[in-house]
Amino acid sequence: MSTVTGDPALREPAHKVSRRAIGYWTTTAVIWEGILLAVAGFVYFVVLPERWWWATAILVLVVIGAIVEILVVPRFKYAVHRWEVTPTAVFTRAGWLNVEQRIAPLSRVQTVDSTQGAIQRMFRLASITVTTASAAGPISINCLDQEVAKQVVAHLTEITGRDKGDAT
Amino acid sequence: MTQPPPLPPPEGPAYEPPEGPAYDLPTGPPYDPPAGPPEGPAYDLPPPGAAADGEWHRQSPRMLLVHPVRVLWSMAFPIVIAFIGISQSDNEWSVRLLPVIVVAALAFGLIPWFTTLYRFTDTQLQVRTGLLNRKEKTARLDRVRSVDLESPPLHRILGLVRAKIGTGVDDTRVELDGLAVADAAQLREYLLLRGSSARSEGDPGDGTPFRPPVVGEQLPAGQLPADRPLAEPVPDEVLAEIDWSWLRYAPFSLSSLVIVATAFGLFFQFSDDLGFFSQDRVTDAYEWLLAQAIMAMVLTILLILVLGWLVVSTLNYVLQWWNLRLVREPGGTIRLTRGLLTTTSSTVEEERIRGVQLTEPLLLRAVRGGELTSLATGVGSGGTTKLLPPCPRTVAESVGHSVLGTEGPLTTPVRPHGPAARRRLLIQSLWPSLAFTAAAAGVAWWRDWPWWSVIAVFVGVGLVNLGVAELAYRNLGHQLTPGHLVSRSGALQRQRVVLERGGIIGWVVRQSFFQRRRGLADLLATTAAGPEVVAVTDIPLPWAVELASAATPQVVDQFRSAGKES
Numbered sequence: 001m002s003t004v005t006g007d008p009a010l011r012e013p014a015h016k017v018s019r020r021a022i023g024y025w026t027t028t029a030v031i032w033e034g035i036l037l038a039v040a041g042f043v044y045f046v047v048l049p050e051r052w053w054w055a056t057a058i059l060v061l062v063v064i065g066a067i068v069e070i071l072v073v074p075r076f077k078y079a080v081h082r083w084e085v086t087p088t089a090v091f092t093r094a095g096w097l098n099v100e101q102r103i104a105p106l107s108r109v110q111t112v113d114s115t116q117g118a119i120q121r122m123f124r125l126a127s128i129t130v131t132t133a134s135a136a137g138p139i140s141i142n143c144l145d146q147e148v149a150k151q152v153v154a155h156l157t158e159i160t161g162r163d164k165g166d167a168t
Numbered sequence: 169m170t171q172p173p174p175l176p177p178p179e180g181p182a183y184e185p186p187e188g189p190a191y192d193l194p195t196g197p198p199y200d201p202p203a204g205p206p207e208g209p210a211y212d213l214p215p216p217g218a219a220a221d222g223e224w225h226r227q228s229p230r231m232l233l234v235h236p237v238r239v240l241w242s243m244a245f246p247i248v249i250a251f252i253g254i255s256q257s258d259n260e261w262s263v264r265l266l267p268v269i270v271v272a273a274l275a276f277g278l279i280p281w282f283t284t285l286y287r288f289t290d291t292q293l294q295v296r297t298g299l300l301n302r303k304e305k306t307a308r309l310d311r312v313r314s315v316d317l318e319s320p321p322l323h324r325i326l327g328l329v330r331a332k333i334g335t336g337v338d339d340t341r342v343e344l345d346g347l348a349v350a351d352a353a354q355l356r357e358y359l360l361l362r363g364s365s366a367r368s369e370g371d372p373g374d375g376t377p378f379r380p381p382v383v384g385e386q387l388p389a390g391q392l393p394a395d396r397p398l399a400e401p402v403p404d405e406v407l408a409e410i411d412w413s414w415l416r417y418a419p420f421s422l423s424s425l426v427i428v429a430t431a432f433g434l435f436f437q438f439s440d441d442l443g444f445f446s447q448d449r450v451t452d453a454y455e456w457l458l459a460q461a462i463m464a465m466v467l468t469i470l471l472i473l474v475l476g477w478l479v480v481s482t483l484n485y486v487l488q489w490w491n492l493r494l495v496r497e498p499g500g501t502i503r504l505t506r507g508l509l510t511t512t513s514s515t516v517e518e519e520r521i522r523g524v525q526l527t528e529p530l531l532l533r534a535v536r537g538g539e540l541t542s543l544a545t546g547v548g549s550g551g552t553t554k555l556l557p558p559c560p561r562t563v564a565e566s567v568g569h570s571v572l573g574t575e576g577p578l579t580t581p582v583r584p585h586g587p588a589a590r591r592r593l594l595i596q597s598l599w600p601s602l603a604f605t606a607a608a609a610g611v612a613w614w615r616d617w618p619w620w621s622v623i624a625v626f627v628g629v630g631l632v633n634l635g636v637a638e639l640a641y642r643n644l645g646h647q648l649t650p651g652h653l654v655s656r657s658g659a660l661q662r663q664r665v666v667l668e669r670g671g672i673i674g675w676v677v678r679q680s681f682f683q684r685r686r687g688l689a690d691l692l693a694t695t696a697a698g699p700e701v702v703a704v705t706d707i708p709l710p711w712a713v714e715l716a717s718a719a720t721p722q723v724v725d726q727f728r729s730a731g732k733e734s
Contacts, residue, residue, distance in 0.1 A: 009713055010677065011729035084727075091727050099684065101677040103716075104694075105723045108673035133545070133696035137674040 010101055013084035013091045021081070021143035024123040025074035033066035083141040085152060087159070090130055090139050102139045108132045109160045114153045116146065128152055224285040224296075227346030230326040231281050234346070237322060239277035240270070286344055293333065293359075295342055307342040311335040312363035313545065314516040315356045319349075321509045333359060334516075360501055360515060404503070408556060408567045410492035417558040418485035419478050420531040421539070489557040494567065502542075502571060504555060514553060520544045522671030522697035523652065524568045525552065526578055526664045532558055533662060540564040542571065543667065543698025551698040568666070577652040577666040582645025588686045589706040590641045597637035601630040636660065646704045646715060653693055653719050655704045667702045671695045675716045675724065679709070691716060 040062045048055050076096040084091045090109070093101045109130050116126040126149035131138045144152065279299055286295045293307045314334035323329060329352035334341040347355065490508035496518065497503055503515040523543040532538060538561040541552045555571065556564055565578040572578075605626040612622050640659035647654040653672065656664040676692040683689055683706070691704040691712040704715065717724040 009710060009729050010724075010727050013727075086726055089723050089726070097681040099679050102674065103676075103723060103727060104674035105720070132673045132694065134673055134694035134700040136676070136692060136701035137694035139674075 010091075013082040013093055015083055017078070017081045017083065017141070017143045018123075018125055018145040018148070019078075020123045020125060020145070022074045022078050024120060024125055024143055025077055026070060027119055027123075029066075029070045029074065033069050036062065037066055081142065083144075085155065090141075090156070092139055092141055094140070094142070102137075104130060104132050104137060104139050106156070106159050109156065112153055112156045112160065114149055121146075126150075128156075130156065222287060222289060224287045227281055227284055227286075228326075228328055228348055230328055231346035232278060233326060234322055234328065235280050236274040236277035239273050243273055281346075284345070293342060293344070295344060305342045307333050307335050309359065309362040312359045313520045314341075314514065315359050316341075316512065316514040317352050317356060318512045319510065324509075324511065331355065356513075356515060357499075360499060360517070363517065404495035404497050406493065406495050407502075407570050408492070408494040408563075410489055410506075410557075411559070411563075414557060414559040414563075415482060415485060417532065417535065417537040417560070418481045420529075420535055420537060421481065421485075421558040422529065422531065485557060492557065494555060494571075496570075504553070516542075516544050516553070518573075520697070521571065522695060523665065523667040523702075524555070524571060524578070525666070525698070526561070526564055526568060528561065528662045530660045536561050538564040540568050541698075543665070543671075543695075545696045551696075551700065572652070572666065572668075574649070574651050577647075577649050577654050578664065580647050580649060580654065582647045582654060582656045582664075584641070584645050585688075585707050585711075588688055588708060589644060590638075592682070592686055592688060592706055593637045593641045593644075594634060597633040598630065601626065601633045604629050644706065646707060648715060648718055653702065653715075655702050657703070657705060665698075665702050667693060667695055667697070669719050671697050672720055675720075677709075677712055677716070693719070 040059055044051075044055055044059045073096060077094075080093060080096050080099060082093045088107070089103055089105045091101070091103050093099065110133055111129075111131045113129045113131070114126055115129065120126060120143070123143075124146050125143045126146040127143060128141045128149055129138055130140075141149075141152070280297070283299045283302075284295070284297050286293065288294075288309075291309055293309060295305045297303050297305075312333055312335055316332040316334075318330045318332070319328065320330075327349050328345075329347045329349055331344040331347055331352055332341045333344065344355075487508045487510075489506050491511075492504075492506040494502070494504050497515070500518050501515050502518050502521060503513060505511070505513040521542050521544045525541045525543060526538050527541065528538045537558050539554065539558050540556040542555050544551055544553065556567055568578045569575050605622060608625040609622045611617070612619070636659045640657075643656055643658050643662045645656045648669075651669060653667045653669060654664065655667075656662065672693045672695055674694040676690075676694065678690040678692065679688070687709050688706045689709045689712045691707055693702045693704075693716075694700065695702060704712070707715070713724070713728065717728060
């Protein structure tokens, strides 16, 4: 019988994502929050020129939210996001307020995809998605250094290619 | 339900299961899957019947009758409407138009027969459909995992069957309509044997060629060794048959409620026209008398509803579950046949059945009944198949155990998730109560209701929600047996999901911000079968890790902090 001593929790996955992920997340946050602020500003200054107190309150909240989203959240996420590939499994942690840890055994992996958006390419980042036969089971490793991502994909493809069966 | 056990201390041997040695799993290879289908080398068997030549085939010519009827049926409503409109308009040319419409509908109905083709190649079943948008669906024969046969009434009169063929991974199934009954039966056996033999490919076995017992096939004498048991028909192992005493559970299952609700709605529309409820009547001199009459009528309606419900639900039960037979076939497949007017037969490889689910809706639970469903891969329709109708829970449990091939997972006591989970559920239930009260306060302010009515609403709604939350906590629990992960959940409808440990293809540990503050987590076991995920919600985080680790140690143990195996 296997017994485990010490803190019975999952340890951290071994690797952090690329440091440039902070820049990437900040950039996307600036874009989205910029659009949101533009809309909110338009509504506040043009549509509602009466400057009601509650409209002001909402605008202030939106601005605070944007600042948090741009300055704080990317660093938070960088601290939480971690990943690891062992010879038998993939293990990731993601999120910031809500944290999610995912484990998938490589013997059950069906596809290994790698994606790189336009902004990710600017930061030389790439994401990997590993899918299993369960719709609830895909594992994403976001914002890896693109060279690392290439190696990981090659490694995963090589390992999963060895297994037979339909992995269900 | 006993007192919930306290949370385990953070240090030391954390996992002390409260009930017996259920978690005390043996070392070594942690999971030994049940014996698969008969082993032997691959065989090269042509498809049975007319399909053997590898040519494209049409559906049975008898489908020429089925298709137009289907089209007419689907167009019945517009045609009737058109007919009424025409008969009222006295327009002579439009009366002549009607037969044209009907003939056009019939002709239109014939198109599918001409455009649907199927053939068997050595490795695939291919089905072509469509006139303008041609589609070709293929199913790899060595991937066939389930075969369902279905005969609606018209098909039965004409001796036809519709087959649905499911392959391992894909959700969509290939449909083959208009097969003759005998062909369909042969095809079913052939497809399942092709599927099962493909997996034992490469295994030399004892060197004798593996031949399946195909129905109606004449084998030359002396071709099979005498000791080969497959040549003789092996009887099916019957797991369950319909017991009409279960009929008493029919009214307690709400699956045919929709029908009655529709009838109810129609009745009220009708009664509206009769003017029973018109305002003038109530306010006239016979007000009191009429009020009594209305009272009596409401009671009568209720009585009719209940009686109607009894009749409809019982009828539905009989129609659906007539001649129910659940058997384990010698080839390693589970087969379910049932139906009075529309007969269905669904067959799935036993290996593909990764678990079962026992559902106890509130009403059914009150009379100790339950419904049994299987979780399988490659069967389509969400991966779940009803195995039994509403029946005594003990029957559902024992049949479930024989489908699983093991005792215990459906009856073993589950481990409650402790006081933190209970607090979370109770506090969560306050939010909807507050929202409802806020809405009530708005209405009270608007309609000028007294202030205490708002408090009364809050207390009333809050108590109900707290009660439901307490129920949810009492139903919440998990367990691990040597072969299976067990998760029980639900408030009003309680369900116990049993998932084979070999069917777990990954884990997700999810913690919301508030769950992290309470040290709780949602543990999701992902799987290809059934709903593709089995959730153990609001479980203390250390227990979640222990549970995942105990269920699949070879995957999870390597990621445990300070984890040392002895």
